[in-house]
Amino acid sequence: MSDRPAILLVCLGNICRSPLAEGAFRAEATRAGVDAEIGSAGTAAWHVGKSPDPRSIAAARAGGVDISKQRARQVTPGDFNRFTHIFAMDDKNLADLEATAPPGATAEVRLLLDLVEFRAGASVIDPYYGDEEMFAYTWNTVSEAARQFFAETAG
Ligand code: 4NP
Numbered sequence: 001m002s003d004r005p006a007i008l009l010v011c012l013g014n015i016c017r018s019p020l021a022e023g024a025f026r027a028e029a030t031r032a033g034v035d036a037e038i039g040s041a042g043t044a045a046w047h048v049g050k051s052p053d054p055r056s057i058a059a060a061r062a063g064g065v066d067i068s069k070q071r072a073r074q075v076t077p078g079d080f081n082r083f084t085h086i087f088a089m090d091d092k093n094l095a096d097l098e099a100t101a102p103p104g105a106t107a108e109v110r111l112l113l114d115l116v117e118f119r120a121g122a123s124v125i126d127p128y129y130g131d132e133e134m135f136a137y138t139w140n141t142v143s144e145a146a147r148q149f150f151a152e153t154a155g
Contacts (some may be wrong), residue, residue, distance in 0.1 A: 009021035
């Protein structure tokens with residue numbers, strides 16, 4: 001089981017984007033029949049212990065996925081060895097992760113949208129100050145990345 005993927009999705013607050021990404025990766029892992037560990041975390045500690053933003057819960061629910069039981073947590077140094085893949089939602093998250101990675105970290109750390117054709121190097125825009133439509137767009141974006149990940153893993 002040493003090649004079981006362990007995927008951590010990371011944003012700033014762990015209440016908007018990365019909970020959606022965690023839900024999308026769980027749904028796609030199930031669909032692909034892949035046994036994977038999947039989690040999410042924030043680079044900041046502001047929202048630790050909180051449920052996802054209600055707008056994220058609603059957007060995932062519209063896509064058939066319940067993310068309401070998730071609780072926010074902050075990235076820890078141990079995550080860099082526990083997970084095989086750490087995906088950052090944006091450039092700032094990536095820079096913060098690279099700055100906090102402990103020596104000897106084994107996880108591959110990259111931008112989530114590097115998984116998506118024509119969107120490599122792009123960021124998942126924070127919908128926090130946006131409207132419902134932005135949350136639906138974010139759900140679609142992270143779902144596409146999740147599909148690509150498991151298409152490559154299964155293929
Ligand atoms: P997230 O969005 O990083 O996608 O969870 C945010 C949530 C909260 C804040 C910023 C971004 N905030 O400033 O509290």
